[in-house]
Amino acid sequence: MSNILKISLSPHSHSPETTRKLMFGVVIALLPALLTSVFYFGYGAIIVTSVSVASCLLFEYLIQRFVLRKPVSITDGSALVTGLLLAFNVPSNLPVFIVIIGSFVSIAIAKMTFGGLGNNPFNPALVGRVFMLISFPVQMTSWPVPGGFGTGYTDAITGATPLAIIKEGIKNGESLSQLVTQIPTPAQMFLGKMGGSLGEVAAVALLIGFIYLLVRKIITWHVPVSVIGSVAVFTAILWLINPEKYASPMFHILAGGVLLGAIFMATDYVTSPMNHRSQIIYGCGIGILTVIIRVWGAYPEGVSFAILIMNAFVPLMNAYIKPRRFGEEVKNG
Amino acid sequence: MLKTFPIGGVHPPENKLTAGSKIQKLDIPATVAIPISQHIGAPATVSVNKGDSVKAGQVIATSKGFVSVNIHSSVSGKVNKVDTLIDTSGYKQTAIFIDTQGDEWLETIDRTDELKTEIKLSSEEIIKKCQESGIVGLGGATFPSHVKLTVPAGKKCDVLIINGVECEPYLTSDHRLMLEHGKEVLVGISILMKALKVNRALIGIENNKSDAIEHLKTLAASFQGIEIWPLKVKYPQGAEKQLIKALTNREVPSGRLPIDVNTVVHNIGTAFAVYEAVQKNKPLFERVVTITGKSLPKPGNYIVRIGTPVNKLIEAAGGLPENTGKIISGGPMMGKALINTDVPVVKGTSGIILVPQDEAGRSESQVCIRCAKCIAVCPMGLEPYLLMSLSQKDLFEKAEKERITDCMECGSCSYTCPAGRPLLDFIRLGKSTVIRMSRERVVK
Numbered sequence: 001m002s003n004i005l006k007i008s009l010s011p012h013s014h015s016p017e018t019t020r021k022l023m024f025g026v027v028i029a030l031l032p033a034l035l036t037s038v039f040y041f042g043y044g045a046i047i048v049t050s051v052s053v054a055s056c057l058l059f060e061y062l063i064q065r066f067v068l069r070k071p072v073s074i075t076d077g078s079a080l081v082t083g084l085l086l087a088f089n090v091p092s093n094l095p096v097f098i099v100i101i102g103s104f105v106s107i108a109i110a111k112m113t114f115g116g117l118g119n120n121p122f123n124p125a126l127v128g129r130v131f132m133l134i135s136f137p138v139q140m141t142s143w144p145v146p147g148g149f150g151t152g153y154t155d156a157i158t159g160a161t162p163l164a165i166i167k168e169g170i171k172n173g174e175s176l177s178q179l180v181t182q183i184p185t186p187a188q189m190f191l192g193k194m195g196g197s198l199g200e201v202a203a204v205a206l207l208i209g210f211i212y213l214l215v216r217k218i219i220t221w222h223v224p225v226s227v228i229g230s231v232a233v234f235t236a237i238l239w240l241i242n243p244e245k246y247a248s249p250m251f252h253i254l255a256g257g258v259l260l261g262a263i264f265m266a267t268d269y270v271t272s273p274m275n276h277r278s279q280i281i282y283g284c285g286i287g288i289l290t291v292i293i294r295v296w297g298a299y300p301e302g303v304s305f306a307i308l309i310m311n312a313f314v315p316l317m318n319a320y321i322k323p324r325r326f327g328e329e330v331k332n333g
Numbered sequence: 334m335l336k337t338f339p340i341g342g343v344h345p346p347e348n349k350l351t352a353g354s355k356i357q358k359l360d361i362p363a364t365v366a367i368p369i370s371q372h373i374g375a376p377a378t379v380s381v382n383k384g385d386s387v388k389a390g391q392v393i394a395t396s397k398g399f400v401s402v403n404i405h406s407s408v409s410g411k412v413n414k415v416d417t418l419i420d421t422s423g424y425k426q427t428a429i430f431i432d433t434q435g436d437e438w439l440e441t442i443d444r445t446d447e448l449k450t451e452i453k454l455s456s457e458e459i460i461k462k463c464q465e466s467g468i469v470g471l472g473g474a475t476f477p478s479h480v481k482l483t484v485p486a487g488k489k490c491d492v493l494i495i496n497g498v499e500c501e502p503y504l505t506s507d508h509r510l511m512l513e514h515g516k517e518v519l520v521g522i523s524i525l526m527k528a529l530k531v532n533r534a535l536i537g538i539e540n541n542k543s544d545a546i547e548h549l550k551t552l553a554a555s556f557q558g559i560e561i562w563p564l565k566v567k568y569p570q571g572a573e574k575q576l577i578k579a580l581t582n583r584e585v586p587s588g589r590l591p592i593d594v595n596t597v598v599h600n601i602g603t604a605f606a607v608y609e610a611v612q613k614n615k616p617l618f619e620r621v622v623t624i625t626g627k628s629l630p631k632p633g634n635y636i637v638r639i640g641t642p643v644n645k646l647i648e649a650a651g652g653l654p655e656n657t658g659k660i661i662s663g664g665p666m667m668g669k670a671l672i673n674t675d676v677p678v679v680k681g682t683s684g685i686i687l688v689p690q691d692e693a694g695r696s697e698s699q700v701c702i703r704c705a706k707c708i709a710v711c712p713m714g715l716e717p718y719l720l721m722s723l724s725q726k727d728l729f730e731k732a733e734k735e736r737i738t739d740c741m742e743c744g745s746c747s748y749t750c751p752a753g754r755p756l757l758d759f760i761r762l763g764k765s766t767v768i769r770m771s772r773e774r775v776v777k
Contacts, residue, residue, distance in 0.1 A: 006659045006693045007423070007672060009758050011744030012686075013345050013502065013665040014695070017751045019702055078702075118700040220709070269704040274716065276709075318719075325714040325736060326340055326574065327587040 022269075023077025025218045029209035030084050030264065036192055036202040037092070040146035044092035044153040045198050051096050053083035055103035063112045078117045082106055085125035085264060088199025089257070089304065090132065093144045093156045098136050102128040122311045123271045126304045133304075143195035159195045162255040166247055167300040175244040189254035200260040203253075210263045219267045222276050226283025227262035227290075228253060234291045246295065258290065261303035271311045277324070278317035285310045335540055337565035338575035341712040343745045345568055345666060347541060350625050351505045354633040356513055359649055361433055365408050365640030367393065368420050368428040371680040372469040373476045374400030379429060385412045389638075390439035390616050392465075393429050402467045402477045404429075407618035407638035409437035421662045421679060423672050431640070442615045449612040450520050452527055459528040459611055466610035467617040467680070471602030472496060472507075472571065473663050475681040478607065481597050482528045493526050493534040494580055494591075494598045497549075498564060498571035500539060501664025504684040506621040507601040509634045511538070511545040514605055515552045521608035522559055525599055532558045535580045536601075539566045568666060569743040573598050575712050587739050602683070622646060622678055626687030628654035637678045643685055644674035658693025661686040666744045696753035707746040707756055713739045717746035717756045724763030729770060732763045738771075740764055 037045040060079040064072045086106055090099065106128030114120040133140045141164070144156035160168070162183045169179040184194045192202025200206075213219045231252055238246035252258065257265075266272060266286050273282045286306045293302025370376035377394035387393060387406040394404035410433040417425045438444060454462060464479040484490050499507045511518060522534050536553075538546050540563045553559045564570055564579055574585045576598060583594035591598050599607075602620065609615040618639050625632040630651025637646060643660070647653050653674070661668040662682055671685075678685075707717035715736060723732040737760060746756040 005657070005671065005673070007670045008659075008695060009670075009755075009761065010663075010668055010742070011666045011748045011757065012659065012661050012668065012670065012688060012693075013748060014753065015343070015345070015749050015751075017706075017749070018696070018753070019699055019751045022702075022704065022751050076699075116700070118702050269702045272703075272705075274703060274705040274708055274718070279705075323708055323711075323714045323716065324340065325587065325739065326578075326712065327584050327589070327739070328714070 020075070020077050022218055023081055025213070025216050026081050026264070027077065027084065029212045029218070030081075030088070030199070032205035032208045033088065033199045033202060033260070034084070036205040037088075037198050040192055040201065041092035041144055041156070041198060042147060042152065044144060044156055047096070047153055048090060048092055048094055048099055048198060049084065049087040051099045052087035052103055053080060055100045056080070056083035056086065056107050059104055059107040060112070063108060064116075068112070073117070076117065079107060082111070082124045085199075086128050088260060088264070089125060089129040089197050090140065091143050092198045093142065093153060093158070094132075094139055098132055098139055101135075102132040105131040118270055120270055121315065122308055123265055123268050126265060126308050130304055130308065145195045146193050146201070161195045161300065162189065162251070163294060163300040167294075170245060176247060177244060183251070183255075186250050186254060189251075194255070197257060197260070200257040203259050206259045206263055213263070213267075220276065220279070222279040223267045223272055223283045224262040226280045227266055227287045228258060230284040230287025231258055231291055234288055238291075238295065252291065252294070256294075256301045257303040261286070261290070261307055265303070266307050266310075271314060273314050273317045273321070275321065275323040278321040281321065282310050282314065282317060285313065335563055335565040336579045337567050337570060338579045338712060340714050341710045341745060342567040342569065343710050343748055344566070345502050345748060347566070348502045348627075349505050349508070349541070350503065350627075351623050351632045351634055352508055352542075354505070354509070356509050356621055356634045356636055359635040359637045359641065359646060361408055361436055361638055362641050362645045364413065364430060364432050365638060366418050366428045366430050366642070366677045367404060367407065367640035368418070368426050368677065368679055369394045369404055370426055371404065371475060371639070372402055373474065374398070376427070377401060377404045379415055379427070381412050381429065383412055383414055386410070387412060387431060388437045388439050390442050390618060392616075396464060400477055400480055402464050402469060402479070403616070405467055405616040405618045406431060407640050408433045410434040419672055419676065421669050421671065421676055421682065423669070428640075428677070443613040448516055448520070452520075452524055452611070454611055456528050456530055459524055462611050463528075463607060465616070466606075468603065468606050468610055469617070469680050470600055471606060471620060471680065471683070472600035473667070473681050473683050478599065478603055481599065482525070484529065484592060484597075488592050489595055490529045490531055490592060490597050491533070491595045492581065493522070493529055493531050494577060494596050495522055495534055495536040495601060495604060496571055496573075496576055496598055497536050497538040497542075497545065497601045498576060499542070500566075500568045500571040501666055501668070501683075503625050503686050504623050504664050505625075506623045506634055506683055508542050508545055510601055510605050510621055511542070512548055515548050517608045518601055518604050519549070519552055519556050519559060520612065521604035521606070523556060524607050524611050525604060526558065529597055534559045536561050537564050537570070537576050537580050538562070539564050539570055541566045568745065569712055569741075572712065572741055572743060574741070587736060617680060620678075620680060620682070622682055623684035624650040625684060626654065626657070626689070628656055628689050629687050630654075637682075639679060640677045642675050642677055643671065646678065646685055647674060647687070654687060654689070656689045656691075657687045658690030659688040661688060666748065667742065695755070698754050699752040701752055701754060704751060706749045706751065710745040710749045712743060712745065713741065715740060717760060720763060721754065721756045721759040724759040724766075729763060729766050733767045733771070737764050737767050
C-alpha cells in the first residue's frame, strides 16, 4: 500500500470556523456602522479609521518582528478589529497624531505587554480610548455634528453630544422638559443624526451588525442583552422617580455608546467572561456602572469606564462562577 | 418541539452517504483473526488449540468473570495459531487465527429467516444467554449486555431506553437495521424488556431518519409498551446520559450509572443481536458495518464476520482510493484511526470511514482567544479550555475538582475550537491521570 495513514486521536472532524474567520466576521458586522459614519461625518471618518487601522497593524507588526522576535500574526484580524473599534470610539475630527498615540497605547501597552492576543485583561481599544480621553480632553470631547458626506476633516462644525447637553443642563439647574428642544428626537438618534464618536451614533447600523454576529454565531446574546437590559431597567427606575431630572431609558440607550459598547466592546472574547452565567453578571455590571457614571459621575458618558472596570473582575468570575454542570442537581421527573 | 438534551452540542455535517444502501453480505474471508478481548472487562480465556476444527458459532474463548463474555468462531475451519496482532486501538493483543473451510454453522443455530416472536426464556435465562452468546453493546462501547441487564440489589429499572440515534456522521448501520430488520429489532427489545421486567421501552431516533421512525412506528403498534420518539439532530444525542435526559428528563448524577435513575440503555444493534441469540440460538459472530468515505467508489452497509480484516471490506466497496489519508474505525467524532488495513472487524466496529488526505490532518494549534465556544458546546457543562490548561500544567487535583472525569470524550470542544487547539487530547491525559490517582487513593 502506497498510502501513509495519519494517526491521531478523535475527533477526526473539525468545524470550518477559525480565529481569522471570526475576526473578519466582526469586521463585516462593523461595516454598516462604518458606512453610516462616513455618510454623516465625511472625510474625517475615513481618515481617522484608516490611520487607526494602519497604525494598529503597524505597531503589532513592529513589536512582534523586532521586540518579541516571534512569528508575525497580524493577518489573524485581531489588530484590524482593535483598529476599527478604536476609531469608532473617538470623534471624527481627532488629529492624526492623537490617533497614532491611541493606537500605540492599545496595541503596545494594552495588548502586547500582556503577551498578545488571548492574554490581555483589558479591552485594548478602550484602554487606548481612555488614555486619549485623559491626555487630550479637549480634542477628545469636541464632537463634529453630522454634516453629510462632503464634510471636511478638522474644519467640521462641532457641538455637544446629547449626553453632554443634559449633563450640563441639569448641573445648571434646568429640567429635562426645558432641555428637550436641544436634544435630538429618538428617531434622529436611532438613525444617528447627533454628535458623538465616529462609530457609536447610528443605532440602526449597530443593530444590523448585532444581528449578523448572532446569526453567524460569533457572539451570543448574553452580554449585549444584559448590558442594554440593565441600562434600561436602572434608568427606567430613575425616570419613574423623577422624569424632570433623569432621562428616559430610550434616551440612555440611543444616546452615547451603550449599543456600540454592549454589542462590540463588551463582547470582546479575550476580556469577557467564559460562561453564560458570568456573562450575564458581567453585562449587568457594565450597565449599572454606565448609568452611575452618566448620572452621578464627572463624565457625561461612562460605557468605556464601566467595561474596563468589569474587565478587571473577569478573572475572578472565571475562577468562581461555574457553568451548570450536567448531573449537578438531581432533578428526576 | 423535538426532544433533545439541554446543554451544549454541535452539528457536524451528517454525510450519511450510505443511508439508502441495503445491507449486503460480505464474502467470508480466507482467514479471520478474532481478538479475545472485544469487550470492556476481562479478556476471555482461549479454549481451542492450534489445529482444532471449529464451526461458526462455536465458543473459542470463554468468559472470565462476570464482566466478560464468550468469544465465538465466526467461520468454520481450522485454528491456525493463537498469536498477537494490532487491533483497532493500536495496541497488540491476543487473537485466534482461523483458516476458513466452507461455511458450517453449529447445528443448534436456526439459519432460517423465519421471524420468531414468542419469547420462551425467563428473565434469568435471557441474561445467561446473552453472556453465553457474547452479546456486548454494539454502539461502540462494547460493555457486556448481561451486566446491564442484571439490576443490582436495591435498585430498580422502570423504563428501557433504546438508542437508535446514530448521531455520529457517516454511520448508517443502525439506520439500515431498523429499516430492514425492524420486526427482529422490536422482538429483541421485547426480550430485553422481559429480562429487565419493565413494561415500557422508549426508542430514541434522530429526526434525520424519518423513514426508520415511520417504519418502526407502524411495526410497534403490534408490540406492547414500545414507543418511538423522534429527537432533534444534535451531536452527541446518542451519548447515554444525554439520551436519558432527552427522553425522560432524568439526569444521571456525576459519577453514577443510568440504573441510578432507574433506566437501562441498549443500542439498536444490540437489540438485534439479542433477538438472534435468544430466538435463533445464534451467538454474536457477525455484525452490520458501514464502509464509507467521500472518495470510495461503492460505499455501503455489510454484514461482516467478526475477525474479517478491514481490507476485505474496503475491497468490496471498490478498493482503497488513492487519496486516502486516514482510516477511522467508528465515527469521525469518537472513532479510532487505524494503523493499517489488516486490523480485524470486531464486535465494536460500527463503521469504517476512509478520509481523503486533505481532510485527514489537523490545523495548527493557535493561541486560545477565550471565545468560550468550548464551554458553550460541552454537553456535560464542563470548561474544556480550563481542563486543558490544568492538564498541561500537571494541576490534576484542581482538574479533578473541575470534574474532568465527567468528560465522556465526545470531542465537541476540539471540533468547535476556532483556534484548532487539541483540547480533548489534553483532557484525556488529565482524565486518565486523575482516574489513576483516585484508584491509588483507594488502595492506600
